Amino acid sequence: MTNKAMLLQDLAAEILEQKICPQLAAGAKNLVMGDGSPDADIVFIGEAPGKNEDEQGLPFVGAAGKFLNEMLASVGMERSDVYITNIVKYRPPNNRDPLPEEKTEFWPFLLRQLAIIQPKVIVTLGRHSMEYFLPNAKISAIHGQPKRIHLEADGEEFEWVIMPLFHPAAALYNGAMRETLLEDFAKLPAVVKQIQTRDNVLKIMTE
Numbered sequence: 001m002t003n004k005a006m007l008l009q010d011l012a013a014e015i016l017e018q019k020i021c022p023q024l025a026a027g028a029k030n031l032v033m034g035d036g037s038p039d040a041d042i043v044f045i046g047e048a049p050g051k052n053e054d055e056q057g058l059p060f061v062g063a064a065g066k067f068l069n070e071m072l073a074s075v076g077m078e079r080s081d082v083y084i085t086n087i088v089k090y091r092p093p094n095n096r097d098p099l100p101e102e103k104t105e106f107w108p109f110l111l112r113q114l115a116i117i118q119p120k121v122i123v124t125l126g127r128h129s130m131e132y133f134l135p136n137a138k139i140s141a142i143h144g145q146p147k148r149i150h151l152e153a154d155g156e157e158f159e160w161v162i163m164p165l166f167h168p169a170a171a172l173y174n175g176a177m178r179e180t181l182l183e184d185f186a187k188l189p190a191v192v193k194q195i196q197t198r199d200n201v202l203k204i205m206t207e
C-alpha cells in the first residue's frame with residue numbers, strides 16, 4: 001500500500017472514530033471514502049453516495065457513475081487513472097440532497113483528503129461540491145472553465161485548480177446537457193497538461 005493510501009485509510013478511521021454525521025451513519029451501510037488512485041492528477045468530487053454506492057462502499061457505481069465512466073473513456077482514461085469521491089461520505093436517506101450542516105461537517109475531511117492526494121486538478125461535479133470551492137459562482141456560467149483558487153482552512157493555505165462541471169446525473173435524461181458535459185470533459189487532459197508541476201497546487205504550510 002502506498003503512503004497516500006495509508007493516510008487515506010487513517011482519515012477514514014478518524015471519520016468513524018469522531019462519529020461524523022451520526023444520523024447519516026446510522027442509516028448507511030458503508031462509509032464511502034473514495035475510489036481510484038491516491039496518486040491521481042485529477043480528483044472528481046460529487047455530492048453524496050446513493051443506494052448502489054452505499055451497498056458497494058464505492059462512489060459513482062450507479063447510473064451516474066456509468067456515465068462518468070463513459071466520459072472518462074472518451075478522454076482515454078479509466079477510473080484507476082483518477083480519484084473519485086464525494087463531499088458527503090454517507091448516503092442521505094431516500095437520496096435527498098445533502099444538508100448544509102452535513103456538507104460543513106465533512107468539508108474539513110475533504111480538504112485533508114485533497115491535501116493527501118495533492119491532485120493537479122479538482123473537478124467538482126454539480127453545485128454541492130462546487131459551492132465550497134467557488135462560493136457565489138453560478139455553474140451555468142462557469143462550467144468547463146478552470147479556476148485557480150486560494151483557500152484557507154484549518155490554519156493552512158491551499159492553492160488549487162478547480163474545474164467545475166455539471167453533475168452527470170443531470171445529464172442522464174437531457175441530451176443537450178450530455179453534450180455540454182462531454183465537451184467540458186474533453187478539455188480536461190489539456191488543463192492537466194498546462195499545469196507543469198505539482199508544485200503549482202501543492203499544499204503550502206503557513207506555519
Ligand code: URA
Pocket residue numbers: 046047048049050053058059060061062064065086169
Ligand atoms: N451521485 C453522487 O454525487 N455521488 C455518487 O457517488 C453517486 C451519485
